[in-house]
Amino acid sequence: xxxxxxxxxxxxxxxxxxxxxxxSFEIPEGSTFALLGPNxxxxxTTIRLxxxxxxxxxxxxxxxxxxxxxxxxxxxxxxxGVQNDGNLYEELTIEENLSIWGKLYGLEGSVIxxxxxxxxxxxxxxxxxxxxxxxxxxxxxxxxMVARAIIHHPRxxxxxxxxxxxxxxxxxxxxxxxxxxxxxxKMTVLFSTHILEGLETLASHIGILNKGKxxxxxxxxxxxxxxxxxxxxxxxxNNEQRVYEICSQYGVCEYDTIHNDTRVVVKxxxxxxxxxxxxxxxxxxxxxxxEKVQRTIKDYYFDTLVGKSDEH
Numbered sequence: 001x002x003x004x005x006x007x008x009x010x011x012x013x014x015x016x017x018x019x020x021x022x023x024s025f026e027i028p029e030g031s032t033f034a035l036l037g038p039n040x041x042x043x044x045t046t047i048r049l050x051x052x053x054x055x056x057x058x059x060x061x062x063x064x065x066x067x068x069x070x071x072x073x074x075x076x077x078x079x080x081g082v083q084n085d086g087n088l089y090e091e092l093t094i095e096e097n098l099s100i101w102g103k104l105y106g107l108e109g110s111v112i113x114x115x116x117x118x119x120x121x122x123x124x125x126x127x128x129x130x131x132x133x134x135x136x137x138x139x140x141x142x143x144x145m146v147a148r149a150i151i152h153h154p155r156x157x158x159x160x161x162x163x164x165x166x167x168x169x170x171x172x173x174x175x176x177x178x179x180x181x182x183x184x185x186k187m188t189v190l191f192s193t194h195i196l197e198g199l200e201t202l203a204s205h206i207g208i209l210n211k212g213k214x215x216x217x218x219x220x221x222x223x224x225x226x227x228x229x230x231x232x233x234x235x236x237x238n239n240e241q242r243v244y245e246i247c248s249q250y251g252v253c254e255y256d257t258i259h260n261d262t263r264v265v266v267k268x269x270x271x272x273x274x275x276x277x278x279x280x281x282x283x284x285x286x287x288x289x290x291e292k293v294q295r296t297i298k299d300y301y302f303d304t305l306v307g308k309s310d311e312h
Contacts, residue, residue: 004029004156004188005050010059012045019045021212022059027156027190027205032178034199035192036301037209043192046209047160050190051077064155078105081149081187083142083159090134094125094144097133098151105152112151119147122180139170146177150185157181159191171195175202196298200224206297208304216304224295227303232295233264233273236288237280246283252276264290 005027012020020042027033035043048054049061052073061068063076088097095116102112120126123143133141142162150157159178163171175195179202181187193199199206200220207217216223237243247253250271253264264276273290280287 001028001030003027004031004064005190006060006062007046007050008060008062010049010056010061012049012054012056014045019212020049020056023209023212023214024059025207025214025217027188029155029188030182030186031204032182032189032202033191033205033207034203034297035190035207035209036196036297037192038305040211041209042212043209044160047158047190047192051080051082051158078152079155081152081154081157083145083149083157083162088133088141088144088148091132093130093132094120094136094147095129097144098148101148102151107152115151115153119151122184123147123177137170138165139167139174142166142170142174143177146174150181150187153185153187155188157187157189159189161192161194163193163195178202196296196301199297203297208301210305216300220297223300224297227300228295230265231273232293233290234293235264235280235290238286238288242283242285243280246280246285247276250276250279 003026006025008024010020010023011018023042023046035046037043045054049056050063052061052063052068055070064079066072066076068076089100092100098116098119099112102115107115116129120129123146125140125143125147128136128140133144136144146157146159146162149159162174166174175193178189178191181189203220205217205219206223208215235243235247244253247264252270264273277287277290
């Protein structure tokens with residue numbers, strides 16, 4: 001897969017405080033890259049470095065096959081769309097706002113009209129195109145901001161905490177548009193978010209920042225497989241303590257204090273799940289369920305960030 005953007009050993013200090021510390025990662029073209037981390041981790045600074053608004057003290061940043069410098073930063077930014085790049089005009093309509101930004105991006109009049117129609121359809125805003133921005137809900141405003149950011153069809157769309165202030169339904173709706181943007185608009189999307197639930201269905205790649213350091217980065221399935229290479233099951237029974245004791249004898253069982261249930265790590269060289277169930281049944285244990293645990297980015301995030309893992 002072709003790489004659209006690269007950070008190589010990038011460091012940045014602001015007011016004599018080291019904000020970004022030797023950060024390296026790649027954003028593949030056509031990917032949806034989620035930049036994760038707590039408040040103050042360095043996510044916004046990383047985005048500003050990527051767009052050339054800040055210059056790294058050390059390291060290199062490449063975008064669209066070009067190293068960013070003071071001479072080409074403005075040209076490279078013309079191929080980027082940023083969702084929070086300026087306020088909307090409150091007393092103008094959605095259509096008027098998009099038209100103004102289309103002109104600012106240098107689009108021809110006929111192209112602007114066609115593009116506005118496409119975006120209104122994409123974001124389900126056709127019936128509100130004559131509405132003033134001041135009349136819109138927070139969720140609709142966010143949609144318009146994203147539409148404005150992609151009216152010129154940028155190669156890279158950057159969303160910095162796009163769901164801040166939105167209710168859960170509006171957040172889910174907006175985040176689901178990311179798939180549409182990559183699949184239909186053929187864009188690469190970089191977004192920072194605090195929403196972890198279901199993130200693996202929206203993003204293809206992640207980077208986890210904490211205190212200015214990149215703790216982990218890569219393609220989601222690969223990261224999950226590397227962290228939890230063995231199949232894991234959650235066993236519900238009439239005597240979970242006994243299940244734990246028996247499984248421990250075979251070296252395939254660990255107790256999950258976070259989820260408060262018994263997790264069985266099945267290792268092929270030790271025992272497979274059907275054999276283990278047979279052993280438990282012979283011991284007189286009634287098995288209510290043995291469900292395979294589906295690891296998520298939320299699990300990975302907390303395991304990486306604070307070391308909360310049921311495997312040691």
